[in-house]
Amino acid sequence: MKISLDVVLKDIPGQLVKALEPISSYGGNIISIVHLREEVTGGRVPVHVTFEVEPPRLEKILRELEDRDIWVSKVGEVRKKEKLKVLLIGHIVDTDARDTIDRINDIKGAMVADLALAMPHPEKESSARMDIEVSGDDVAEKVIERLEEIAREKNLIVIKSLSKNSSGI
Amino acid sequence: MRVQLIGFGNIGQGLARVLLEKEKYLEKRHGLKLRVVSISDISGTVVDEEGVDLKRALEVVEREKKIIGYPGEEMSGLEAIKTVDAEVVIEVTPSNIKTGEPGLSHMLAAMKRGKHVVTSNKGPLALEFKKLKETAEKKGVAFRFEASVGGAMPLVNLATEMLSGDEIYAIEGILNGTTNYILSRMTKEESPLELVLREAQELGIAETDPSYDIDGVDTASKLVILANAIMGVDASYRDVKIQGIRKITPEAIKLAKEDGYVIKLVGEVKNSHLEVAPRLVPVNHPLNVDGVLNVALLRADIAGDITIVGKGAGARETNSAILSDVISIWKNGACL
Numbered sequence: 001m002k003i004s005l006d007v008v009l010k011d012i013p014g015q016l017v018k019a020l021e022p023i024s025s026y027g028g029n030i031i032s033i034v035h036l037r038e039e040v041t042g043g044r045v046p047v048h049v050t051f052e053v054e055p056p057r058l059e060k061i062l063r064e065l066e067d068r069d070i071w072v073s074k075v076g077e078v079r080k081k082e083k084l085k086v087l088l089i090g091h092i093v094d095t096d097a098r099d100t101i102d103r104i105n106d107i108k109g110a111m112v113a114d115l116a117l118a119m120p121h122p123e124k125e126s127s128a129r130m131d132i133e134v135s136g137d138d139v140a141e142k143v144i145e146r147l148e149e150i151a152r153e154k155n156l157i158v159i160k161s162l163s164k165n166s167s168g169i
Numbered sequence: 170m171r172v173q174l175i176g177f178g179n180i181g182q183g184l185a186r187v188l189l190e191k192e193k194y195l196e197k198r199h200g201l202k203l204r205v206v207s208i209s210d211i212s213g214t215v216v217d218e219e220g221v222d223l224k225r226a227l228e229v230v231e232r233e234k235k236i237i238g239y240p241g242e243e244m245s246g247l248e249a250i251k252t253v254d255a256e257v258v259i260e261v262t263p264s265n266i267k268t269g270e271p272g273l274s275h276m277l278a279a280m281k282r283g284k285h286v287v288t289s290n291k292g293p294l295a296l297e298f299k300k301l302k303e304t305a306e307k308k309g310v311a312f313r314f315e316a317s318v319g320g321a322m323p324l325v326n327l328a329t330e331m332l333s334g335d336e337i338y339a340i341e342g343i344l345n346g347t348t349n350y351i352l353s354r355m356t357k358e359e360s361p362l363e364l365v366l367r368e369a370q371e372l373g374i375a376e377t378d379p380s381y382d383i384d385g386v387d388t389a390s391k392l393v394i395l396a397n398a399i400m401g402v403d404a405s406y407r408d409v410k411i412q413g414i415r416k417i418t419p420e421a422i423k424l425a426k427e428d429g430y431v432i433k434l435v436g437e438v439k440n441s442h443l444e445v446a447p448r449l450v451p452v453n454h455p456l457n458v459d460g461v462l463n464v465a466l467l468r469a470d471i472a473g474d475i476t477i478v479g480k481g482a483g484a485r486e487t488n489s490a491i492l493s494d495v496i497s498i499w500k501n502g503a504c505l
Binding site for chain 1: 339341412416417418420421423424425427428430432435437439446447448449450451454456
């Protein structure tokens with residue numbers, strides 16, 4: 001997993017090595033280190049570290065940092081946001097578009113980011129293009145399942161994108 | 170090599186024409202002398218141990234719409250398979266996705282009599298692939314069906330012969346030219362489906378009853394054949410999740426287009442899951458081919474992705490595949 005870690009170091013030599021050692025000793029792969037020198041306050045420098053590590057080792061790294069008296073101000077998993085694109089056809093507005101969006105947003109890690117709607121005539125079926133931000137393949141799968149469930153219920157058609165990684169090249 | 174032709178419609182007549190055209194080439198290039206010893210259609214069968222005169226057969230059918238006027242006899246295709254001596258049966262009767270008949274009985278009868286089978290008929294394969302394959306293996310005969318999927322595109326043989334060291338773990342494709350034509354026109358002109366469909370029917374691209382194409386039945390049949398033949402998935406037509414293109418609106422196509430996508434009817438096999446549905450395809454993706462063209466994307470574990478594009482239908486193009494299957498049987502020395 002990819003971890004984003006914010007530490008606040010004393011502005012004296014040797015502090016950075018002290019903070020990074022536990023990461024590398026537990027097999028973490030450091031991707032980037034950013035010194036936020038412009039944010040130095042009270043002789044302390046905030047440093048932002050991004051690294052990859054096996055999930056069970058993260059806890060050990062954090063304990064080790066604590067033992068070394070390194071101040072961790074923030075830690076979290078970096079989940080890459082991906083865009084899922086779908087088209088919907090049917091009586092999208094009449095079947096409560098708000099409800100459709102809410103039910104997707106209810107999925108943790110999913111959010112409807114954009115909706116473009118085309119209505120040729122109030123009585124005719126409308127079409128919509130929906131961009132949904134998802135935080136991983138598992139979430140994307142859940143969104144598609146939820147959309148298909150909504151489509152069955154509201155008699156809509158869902159047009160999915162081609163499978164991920166279908167580059168064809 | 171003696172062959173029997175079962176079915177003398179569009180494809181069967183197309184084969185007769187190709188055989189007349191290629192007679193010298195086949196002999197010179199492959200040392201193959203083909204003798205069509207019987208031709209059957211719904212009216213009856215013409216049998217000639219010395220070889221049916223294909224030119225005359227074509228003239229008779231053009232004039233009378235049936236082969237019996239050759240003159241032939243009131244013998245069904247099945248009887249011809251059972252009684253006439255030949256090495257290969259070419260089964261090109263109309264496809265039936267509900268029962269697979271009469272093609273299924275023809276193929277099984279031929280195999281049981283030790284005859285190799287070459288076919289373009291999807292129905293029997295989409296319903297009973299495993300049974301046909303096992304019967305052929307048991308009887309030690311060849312069972313070749315390149316023409317059943319993607320017309321002239323050498324898809325099955327490419328994957329099973331040229332890529333035999335690779336595992337194909339997914340297939341995606343546009344396997345129906347009619348729907349691709351309709352969607353391409355809708356994309357270009359932003360016209361409604363009914364209008365484009367009517368024009369396609371007038372041009373002879375779509376059938377009077379278009380449901381076989383636009384409801385995804387044809388694509389699903391072909392997908393089943395590919396899944397069985399290339400990926401070893403034991404699936405039947407009934408296992409495919411199908412959604413056709415009937416409900417696609419010009420507005421949906423426009424919304425896709427504005428964002429750099431087109432809508433295509435795509436068949437996909439992955440993890441033993443078979444699905445036919447309209448999909449959003451990026452405009453720069455290899456699956457974005459226009460008009461009546463077909464395309465298939467094979468995802469191979471060693472070779473990577475391989476895309477093949479070609480004419481998916483047409484009497485002449487489909488016979489390229491039938492001919493290559495017949496030649497392959499000849500080259501394998503099974504009927505010297």
